[in-house]
Amino acid sequence: MITLVTGGTKCGKSGYAEKLIDRLICPKYYIATINPVGDAAQEVIAKRMKMHTQKKYVTIECPRDIAYADIPIGSAVLVEEIGRLCANEMFVDGRILRTVDKIVSGLELIGAKASELVIVANDIGRDGISYSPELMEYIKEMGEISRRITAFSDNVIECVYSVPVALKGSALLD
């Protein structure tokens, strides 16, 4: 089963996504897409430690090229999160690259191997603000990626202040 969990900042999407995988009895993999540098590093490292030690997930650092993440067939996989993956793939050496096909095909590949795949994405297009052309391209790219993931997902859940709203399929958890 493939589930996309989306929402804004601190909406409860990470916690909800973890609960979807936590309940399963099979090898669990956490694909972390963030580059662990800068201010966000400590929070990221703490999160990975928790996933690895407390929840027994195998962590795979994958800021790019998600198709190459080494996932055994039949495992449960949590990908967190698509916003950073898109930014990492899109903005390279001063260039802006198209990423939709690469990211979507990579996720489909993982989805074909995994018994359960949960993908965390970010809802970033609703603040009504017009940004620079580069950022608007990023927002547009994320919008298309979200729509393409939705097309092959069984469930799409939006978290609104931690309340799961099923936009496609079912929420699976209360």
Added chain:
Amino acid sequence: MIMVTGGAYQGKLDFVCRHFGLESADIANGSTCDFEEVLSAKCVKSYHRFIARLIAQGVDCVQFTERLCTENKDAIIILDEIGCGIIPAEKAERKRREITGKCGCIIARNSDDVIRVTCGLPVYIKGGKK
């Protein structure tokens, strides 16, 4: 407790007044009211702006929100969804969004009903009549 959320200018306040029969005297404005006022008001609007004011005064927003949920159990709390955008470059704004998210989750958890209003249309995303 009842939570009403949604984007800016989507008709949250209008819905609350019509549906719950409230008048302006029943509503504390989170942008301007005294902090203690929200602990007894029938309804609090713009709670996301109230949180910004608490932050500016160095008040622990999570603690205050938990106190609100305990002391004003029957209140209707209106706050905008503000987290669906590009992560702000300014650290203070990032922090505000994060704290608002956390406090919103606390209110949702303590609410019997959570209603999301879009284009004036209310949708119960928690509770409501089955």
